[in-house]
Amino acid sequence: MKKFINPLLFALAIYLAPGCSPYQYYSIQSSNASFGKYRTFAWLPPADTVKNSRYNDIADERITGEVTGQLEKRGLILKANHPDLLVRYSIAVNDKVRLYNNQVYIYNGHRYYYGAAQYHGRYYYNYRAPYPIYVGSEIEQVPYKEGSLIIDLIDQRTSRVIWRGYGRGEVDNPERAINDIPEVVGGILKKLPILPLPK
Numbered sequence: 001m002k003k004f005i006n007p008l009l010f011a012l013a014i015y016l017a018p019g020c021s022p023y024q025y026y027s028i029q030s031s032n033a034s035f036g037k038y039r040t041f042a043w044l045p046p047a048d049t050v051k052n053s054r055y056n057d058i059a060d061e062r063i064t065g066e067v068t069g070q071l072e073k074r075g076l077i078l079k080a081n082h083p084d085l086l087v088r089y090s091i092a093v094n095d096k097v098r099l100y101n102n103q104v105y106i107y108n109g110h111r112y113y114y115g116a117a118q119y120h121g122r123y124y125y126n127y128r129a130p131y132p133i134y135v136g137s138e139i140e141q142v143p144y145k146e147g148s149l150i151i152d153l154i155d156q157r158t159s160r161v162i163w164r165g166y167g168r169g170e171v172d173n174p175e176r177a178i179n180d181i182p183e184v185v186g187g188i189l190k191k192l193p194i195l196p197l198p199k
Helices: 007-013 054-073 174-179 181-189
Strands: 003-005 024-029 040-043 085-106 117-119 122-124 133-155 160-170
Touching: 024 181, 040 054, 054 085, 054 174, 054 181, 133 181, 160 181, 174 181
Parallel strands: 040 085
Antiparallel strands: 003 085, 024 160, 085 133, 117 122, 133 160
16 A cells, blocks of 8 residues: 655665665656756645654755755756745655565485375476476565655646656665665656756
């Protein structure tokens, strides 16, 4: 079931186990959007933010700070009065199940196998050499939570979302994930069709 949560769980939601690509990034945009006309932006409050939490405040500060910095690198100016764009972020967490297909073999030392036999509810057949016998697969189901940081750019005049980018990852350690916020925000905004200004 999908639900929106506070920035504390964002910290839990964006780190994948070592050995995998840690983050996946996606974006969608309005076919009518003309990004060259936007010059200024302002922030909307994040969805379902819970106050009085050390992690919430830190996560919120880092997310808004990184997004603001990335947009300013693209020539946009933070302006509270009559901005061209409104910026909003939210966090979503989904319960997922990862399936592992573990192959099962048996080996009976130096004895030979004759006829059909049953092993843990599976059958193997006549085999006349002392080698491991494949008897099937065991499917292991491992539940986990997958979280996304979602960034929306909204045309202030029309109140329509013109661009949405998000980074997705598995729930893990909150402190490490908070430290990864700059990387995640940067990965999301690389999908934005407004290039950084030359240095």
